[in-house]
Amino acid sequence: MIDWDLALKIFTFGLSAVFGSLAILIGAIYAFGKIINRIEKKGE
Amino acid sequence: MLDMVLTTGLMHLTVGNLIMWVIGFFFIYLAITKSYEPLLLVPIGFGILMVNLPLTFLMEEGEGLLWRFYHYGLEWEIIPPLIFLGLGALTDFGPMIANPKTLILGAGAQFGVYVAFFGALILGFDIPEACSIGIIGGADGPTTIYTTVHLAPHLLGATAVAAYSYMSLVPIIQPPIMRLLTTEKERRIKMRQLRPVSKRERILFPLVTVLVICLIVPASAPLMAMFMLGNLFKECGVVKRLSDAAANELMNIVTIFLGISVGATMSAERFLKPEVILVFVMGLMAFAFSTAAGILLAKFMNIFTRRKINPLIGSAGVSAVPMAARVSQVMGSKADPKNFLLMHAMGPNVAGVIGTVVAAGVFIALAG
Numbered sequence: 001m002i003d004w005d006l007a008l009k010i011f012t013f014g015l016s017a018v019f020g021s022l023a024i025l026i027g028a029i030y031a032f033g034k035i036i037n038r039i040e041k042k043g044e
Numbered sequence: 045m046l047d048m049v050l051t052t053g054l055m056h057l058t059v060g061n062l063i064m065w066v067i068g069f070f071f072i073y074l075a076i077t078k079s080y081e082p083l084l085l086v087p088i089g090f091g092i093l094m095v096n097l098p099l100t101f102l103m104e105e106g107e108g109l110l111w112r113f114y115h116y117g118l119e120w121e122i123i124p125p126l127i128f129l130g131l132g133a134l135t136d137f138g139p140m141i142a143n144p145k146t147l148i149l150g151a152g153a154q155f156g157v158y159v160a161f162f163g164a165l166i167l168g169f170d171i172p173e174a175c176s177i178g179i180i181g182g183a184d185g186p187t188t189i190y191t192t193v194h195l196a197p198h199l200l201g202a203t204a205v206a207a208y209s210y211m212s213l214v215p216i217i218q219p220p221i222m223r224l225l226t227t228e229k230e231r232r233i234k235m236r237q238l239r240p241v242s243k244r245e246r247i248l249f250p251l252v253t254v255l256v257i258c259l260i261v262p263a264s265a266p267l268m269a270m271f272m273l274g275n276l277f278k279e280c281g282v283v284k285r286l287s288d289a290a291a292n293e294l295m296n297i298v299t300i301f302l303g304i305s306v307g308a309t310m311s312a313e314r315f316l317k318p319e320v321i322l323v324f325v326m327g328l329m330a331f332a333f334s335t336a337a338g339i340l341l342a343k344f345m346n347i348f349t350r351r352k353i354n355p356l357i358g359s360a361g362v363s364a365v366p367m368a369a370r371v372s373q374v375m376g377s378k379a380d381p382k383n384f385l386l387m388h389a390m391g392p393n394v395a396g397v398i399g400t401v402v403a404a405g406v407f408i409a410l411a412g
Contacts, residue, residue, distance in 0.1 A: 002165050006410065010175070011158050014406040018399050021260045022151040025398070028252045029144040029245075036244045 056098035060312025067315075068092030068307070071205075080212040084185070084303045088205065091307020103308055110308035117301045119197070124190040125270040127302065130295030131186075131397070132274020133287045135365070137249050140391040142238040145345070146357065150395025152341030153361025154403050156181035156334030160326045167322055172196050175407035177323055180207045181330025182400030183214070183364040189306065190267060191404045194412050201310035202320040206327035214367045215374075217328070218335050218359050222375050225339045226355050231379035233354040235388045246279040257402060263412075264405025271401070334362045338392065353388075360389040363396035 049055055071089030075082035095103050095110060102110040117123040140146055161178030169177060172195035179191045180203055188207040192200045210217060222231075250272035258265040277287035309315075342358030356375050360368040369389035376385035 003171060006171060007162070007165055007174075010171070010406065010410045011161065013410065014403050015154070015158060017261050017406050018154050018402045019148075019151045021257050021402050022147045022395065022399060024256050024260070025253060026144040026147050028256060029141055029147075029249070032248050032252060033141070033245055036242060036248070040242065040244070 051099070053098040053100065058098075058312060060316050061096040061098065063316060064092055064096040064310065064312045067310070068096070081208045083299050084208050084306075087300055087303025088208075088307040088310075091304040092310045093307075094304075095308045095311045103311060110304060113301050114305040114308050117298075117305050118189065118193045118200070121190065121193070121266060123298050123302045123305065124186040124193075125266045126294060126298045127186040128267045128271040129274040129290045130292075130298070131365075132250070132271040132276075133278045133291035134295075135271075135275055135278075135394055135397075136390065137275065137394055138241045138246065139238055139387045140394050141241045141245050141249055143388065143391050145349070145353070146388070146391030147395040147398075148345065149338050149342055149353075149358045149361040149392035150397075150399045151361075152358065153334045153338035153363075153392065153396050154182060154399045155337035156330040156332065156362075157400070157403050159333040160330030163329055164322075164326050167326070169319070169322075172411045173199060175411045176203050177326045178330060179203075179400065179404050179407060180210065180323075180327035181334045181362070182396070182403060183207065183211050183331060183334065183362040183368070184397055184400040185211065186302075187267060187397075187400050187404045189302070191407055194408050197309075198314060199319075199323060201306060201315050202323040203327070204306045205310075206324050209324075210327060210331045211364045211367065214362075214364045215371050217331055218362075218368065218371050219375060221332055221335045222339060222356055222359055222371075225336060226343075228379060230343070230355050231376060232383060233352050234380070234383055235354055235357075235385065236351055238387055243279070243281070247276070250275040250279065253398070257398065261402050261405035261409065263409040264401045267401045267404070268398070271397070331362065335359045338362060338396075354383070354385055357385055357389040357392055361392040361396040361399070363393065363400055365393050365397060366390065368396075369393040 068089045071085045074080040075085035102108040157178045161174045164174035164177040176192040176196040192203045254272040257268045338358035338361035339355045342353045342355040356372045360372045372389035373386040376383040
């Protein structure tokens with residue numbers, strides 16, 4: 001007997017984790033990119 | 045005399061053994077003559093031959109040589125993370141850092157993983173087995189092996205061979221789906237040249253990524269940590285020896301043990317079952333849906349973005365680095381010979397690897 005509740009939980013949590021973690025990573029890349037650019041401009 | 049004959053393997057050969065020999069020889073043939081994933085199919089094919097030799101007891105628990113490779117290499121989770129260390133040292137995240145939006149395409153291409161997951165459940169597999177089958181859609185061999193060893197080790201031979209087979213068949217599987225889901229005009233979309241990425245950004249990326257991903261999905265840490273460590277070796281520029289060792293010698297050594305260990309799980313009694321065919325069918329479905337989802341997500345993103353994305357790069361989100369990115373390039377240049385998509389496609393391509401590891405981490409955390 002398949003535990004469909006668990007299957008749905010795996011699906012929703014899994015897809016949310018994939019999109020959520022990569023979305024946070026996008027934000028982090030933009031953020032550290034800007035910080036590094038500022039530091040490099042100041043250095044110049 | 046009869047006793048002596050009975051001690052030879054010849055008298056204990058089964059039809060199943062012979063069928064598996066044919067499969068083993070076929071893998072070696074494909075590797076040598078067609079160059080289909082030769083680094084893996086040669087040791088896998090040879091491992092199949094070895095494990096189907098009667099009375100050799102190479103997979104005898106606690107004793108057999110191949111069992112030791114399998115037990116300490118795969119069951120102890122040593123080999124897949126070491127492969128990821130090497131992959132990290134070989135991966136250039138520059139195109140992805142230059143255009144972070146493409147990370148979303150890597151996430152979208154995981155959709156097929158869940159389609160195959162539900163498909164496998166409907167076909168009667170239990171949840172851990174369905175997770176192991178679904179992850180084939182990520183088109184990432186070491187992640188598929190890592191997940192299957194955790195959740196459904198009896199399916200290891202089938203899922204690993206399906207994953208690597210479909211990865212090598214990317215140039216055949218993906219183009220019809222790409223043509224079906226895109227118009228000629230869309231395939232001609234030219235993307236802006238990527239900005240240069242500074243060394244500081246390249247160094248910070250693996251450090252930030254390992255923290256973000258492992259905090260959200262701790263179960264993905266063994267693969268993700270080694271992936272990013274390998275990339276840090278590559279990008280920091282002060283440990284060239286370690287980077288070279290991870291990308292070359294170590295990677296080659298663990299690939300040998302990975303291939304032999306996977307082949308060793310493919311004994312006739314474990315592999316010759318109807319469910320193996322279903323694993324291959326579901327794996328193909330996962331692959332096709334992942335390709336389609338990546339393309340459709342790119343088209344969806346184009347509704348909202350000012351700078352258009354060529355939807356062909358969406359299909360590269362299925363990982364299969366760098367083959368899937370090359371297919372995007374080939375399809376793009378067929379529509380317009382002046383269209384260069386390779387570097388753009390490398391963004392979703394490497395993002396797909398991260399996405400698959402996250403999906404695998406959730407599977408292991410919830411179904412393990």
